[in-house]
Amino acid sequence: MQKVITDQVAELLAGFGRLGNFVGDMARSLRDFKVWLGLTAVQMRRIGVDSLPISLLVAAFTGVVLALLSRYIFTGAVPMYFVGTLVGKAIMMELGPVLVCLALAGRVGASIAAELGTMRVTEQVDALETLAYDIQSFLVVPRVIAATLMFPVIVAFAVTAGLLTGWLTSVTLIDLSTVDFLKGLRLFYQFKDIWFGLLKSMSFGFTIALIGCMKGLNTRGGAEGVGRATTQAVVVSAGMILVLDALWAVLLL
Amino acid sequence: MGCFVVVIVFREVHKAFGENKVLQGFSLDVNDGETIAIIGYSGSGKSVALKHIVGLLEPDSGEVEVDGELVHALDAAGLRALRSKIGYVFQFAALFDSMSVADNIALGLRRQGLSEREIGHRIEESLALVDLAGSEEKFPIELSGGMRKRVGIARAIALRPQYILYDEPTTGLDPVTRAMMDELMIRVREKLGVTGIAVTHDMKSAYAIADRIAMLYHGRVRQVGTVDEIQRSHDSVVRQFIEGRPEAAADAGATQASL
Ligand SMILES: Nc1ncnc2c1ncn2[C@@H]1O[C@H](COP(=O)(O)OP(=O)(O)OP(=O)(O)O)[C@@H](O)[C@H]1O
């Protein structure tokens, strides 16, 4: 039993060691900007196009639920314009970034792992290397930078959609006036409400792309290996999002 | 026999994947300007041996030397320089499936910093050489296996490399195309003066393209010699392989019977 636990701890530490090495290699490849700069633009467009619909969907429904939930909590106890406060803070600071990025772990992370995993098992990665390309600067850096830059943008759109549906729900289903909703929204507003959520999104984007690349490039053995890498990428990055989320809360709230 | 300059050296290379000992003291010298064929049973480690030359795999022990430099001791820049001298034709072509045929060929050329005009010219030329002129805009998915293979060859020769490594360049091609590819490899060698290593199962093509033939068996070179020497070999393992007698596989205890 004890051995099992020590083995698992050793495995976990080894995992972090590999992650550290990988990030080190990646940082070194940043010098190669002539290679990655153009490719990053391509990846940004891809991530944007892939992610926007699902992100808007997730945030929009969250907005509806939050508005109804806060009416349920506040009825009779707190002035109803607090619905705007709760919807605003919750979507901007927590639910927007976290729910959207969890969904994107399944979308962006999985597609990166599957793509690079397929390239690995079909020897396309080897072929790139023999053509004197550095796979870090050609494959990894563009995806990681693109995700880090695009995730906050996508989350910003999603948060906007969530606020809109929260507001629509308030005026149609809760009988809250637009004026009251906005009053609540502005009540305890600080600039931090916005940058906190966007900073988190950046860190989630970085993590999702990094883990997707790592799992993809370490794929072993055929189609089954690609499937395994993809699943692992999603599971590990979803876990990392939750851990990071707590970490940011401890550090910055 | 004359003064050969040895350009690629395998020295007592050992390589295992877990329990699976693939190379066990593999030693081979490749001379400047020659084409050497490596033959051997499926799974005997021919592809693994080739990958050591470009540093895709590292030996567990022993060393591989190219142009007097130890491959596994090179830093990133050194490895890049080495790789740009080598054209590698992968066994399953390994084309980039998100890119058109033209872009597949252009990628390595761009890395060498050639002008777009020169790149366009090389693409056209190398596709014509493999008899695929006009396929620039096709994607790998639209090509047959044999066509993919030929694009893989075009991608390697477009680089005008000093060394070219063919991993089963003619497996899976029809007899006519196969003969054409053999001719192509001979022409490439005459035209570019490249040193070549060709892994193959196909004795006919080995005899046609190679100056020397080395048989890889149980992780080592069983015999190496000129085409004549191999054809007249008295080694039972070599004889069985080149004559393609079925009991060879069983005798040899090879990992898999050769198809
Ligand atoms: N990356 C790898 N990881 C684990 N095992 C590998 C790897 N590459 C090759 N092997 C193993 O090494 C052995 C030799 O493989 P290799 O591909 O070199 O054979 P080969 O001689 O090229 O055969 P074929 O003629 O069928 O291509 C096989 O048993 C294979 O499973």
Ligand SMILES: [Mg+2]
């Ligand atoms: Mg092979």
